[in-house]
Amino acid sequence: MTTYYTKSHEWIRLDGEEATVGITAHASEELGELVFVEAKDEGTDVAAGDAAAVVESVKAASDIYAPVAGVLSGFNTKLSDEPTLVGNDPEGEGWIFKMKVSNPDDVTSLLTAEQYKSL
Amino acid sequence: MTDSLQRTPLHALNLELGAKMVPFAGYEMPLQYPAGLMAEHLHTRSKAGLFDVSHMGQIRISARSGDVRDAALALESLIPADYAGLAKGRQRYGFLTNDAAGILDDLMVANMGDDLFVVVNASCKEQDAGLIEAALSNRCVVTRQFDRALMALQGPQAQEALAPLCRAAVDMRFMDVIETELAGVPVTLSRSGYTGEDGYEIGCAAADAETVARALLAQPQVLPIGLGARDSLRLEAGLCLYGNDIDTTTTPIEASLAWAIQKARREGGSREGGYPGAEIVLRQAREGVSRKRVGLMAEGRAPVRAGAKLFADAEGQKEIGVVTSGAFGPTVQAPVAMGYVATDYAGNDTALFAELRGKFVPVHIRAMPFVAPGFKR
Numbered sequence: 001m002t003t004y005y006t007k008s009h010e011w012i013r014l015d016g017e018e019a020t021v022g023i024t025a026h027a028s029e030e031l032g033e034l035v036f037v038e039a040k041d042e043g044t045d046v047a048a049g050d051a052a053a054v055v056e057s058v059k060a061a062s063d064i065y066a067p068v069a070g071v072l073s074g075f076n077t078k079l080s081d082e083p084t085l086v087g088n089d090p091e092g093e094g095w096i097f098k099m100k101v102s103n104p105d106d107v108t109s110l111l112t113a114e115q116y117k118s119l
Numbered sequence: 120m121t122d123s124l125q126r127t128p129l130h131a132l133n134l135e136l137g138a139k140m141v142p143f144a145g146y147e148m149p150l151q152y153p154a155g156l157m158a159e160h161l162h163t164r165s166k167a168g169l170f171d172v173s174h175m176g177q178i179r180i181s182a183r184s185g186d187v188r189d190a191a192l193a194l195e196s197l198i199p200a201d202y203a204g205l206a207k208g209r210q211r212y213g214f215l216t217n218d219a220a221g222i223l224d225d226l227m228v229a230n231m232g233d234d235l236f237v238v239v240n241a242s243c244k245e246q247d248a249g250l251i252e253a254a255l256s257n258r259c260v261v262t263r264q265f266d267r268a269l270m271a272l273q274g275p276q277a278q279e280a281l282a283p284l285c286r287a288a289v290d291m292r293f294m295d296v297i298e299t300e301l302a303g304v305p306v307t308l309s310r311s312g313y314t315g316e317d318g319y320e321i322g323c324a325a326a327d328a329e330t331v332a333r334a335l336l337a338q339p340q341v342l343p344i345g346l347g348a349r350d351s352l353r354l355e356a357g358l359c360l361y362g363n364d365i366d367t368t369t370t371p372i373e374a375s376l377a378w379a380i381q382k383a384r385r386e387g388g389s390r391e392g393g394y395p396g397a398e399i400v401l402r403q404a405r406e407g408v409s410r411k412r413v414g415l416m417a418e419g420r421a422p423v424r425a426g427a428k429l430f431a432d433a434e435g436q437k438e439i440g441v442v443t444s445g446a447f448g449p450t451v452q453a454p455v456a457m458g459y460v461a462t463d464y465a466g467n468d469t470a471l472f473a474e475l476r477g478k479f480v481p482v483h484i485r486a487m488p489f490v491a492p493g494f495k496r
Contacts, residue, residue: 059347
């Protein structure tokens, strides 16, 4: 499975029609230790660039955007009790939400790992 | 960052320490160091943290008569605190008011024996110095010392960290102020701060700032702490941030700061009133106000932040206040906030609701500070 990236520092990994979304290690470092993570309800329709979740550090709240259009299909409930999981493993155990994407091909218009790194 | 931003005397050291610098009140200031906000906050509560707060304004006021009491009486024409009754070597909180009893700035004033030593907020320092000069210049000489450095050493191990460098620090009590030497450098040292912990604030010449900072950072208890943790520490301590929790639209009584107006300046006191907006403050103290600044804690873990509206009901029908500061409290391990609510809802433990991303989160009015103070009285 290929991971794609956004300019707003999300990553998305597609498995068939369902994708997993989180924030990049770079974003996590910038935000600092998280104290709260919450996604919009399952079933919420999102367009590419819509706020789908929020992560909060002590000082600030930051929206996490849907990289492509789709329907939210799950939240990493482990983060409710352990928001620091995002910082510890941002692109693995610290994933934030899942979504059914409207058009799987949409992800190919996002950034590749190499393109993201060169930002 | 633009060239128009000013730098503190500790700028080079801040960069060397790996600080993330941000613009604040016209200065390039350290938001956090590599340890990060959370670790810095907790370190300050358990050991000792060093803060660069050189952006704040230091002002000296001496009376033309030579008697510091005359300077104190003159300053009382702008501030509703008892400074004429402030003993030599002691410091006291206060605020400048306008004719509408709004708060122009909050500050610390110390009686240094020969003159007054005043510390004001960075964003207000030009305004404050101008105001004080205009009102006092016939009776006093007002000296801006905006080029001086100011550091804060805060935390339960602050005394232990400072003692090897400055023996005199050990015998000071909360709100004492002395002129002394620290690591061989002349400093103005107060036992006070903005974190709710025991600690000191250290004023010195810009050229000596790095010597002092390096000597303190060499102590095993001390880590550098940024403005991010300074904000969460002061919020847990229930202390106001000028511009957020108090400003020209809030009066001292609405802001629950009546404690900072000593008996001599209250109704029936020997120097009752006599400052801008005094009639309003005296009336509000007598008759009450329609809104009050209170502490708030939200249920769950989601921080309720500045600007969040407060409601009496879970449906968001009856708006009764607003949050002015809010964050996740690293020591409390819960969301903490302060804000203004209609007086009918200002009682401790009153259940309210804060609007958060379109939902209404249960919050309760709670007594401040949210953490037990560590002052050495």
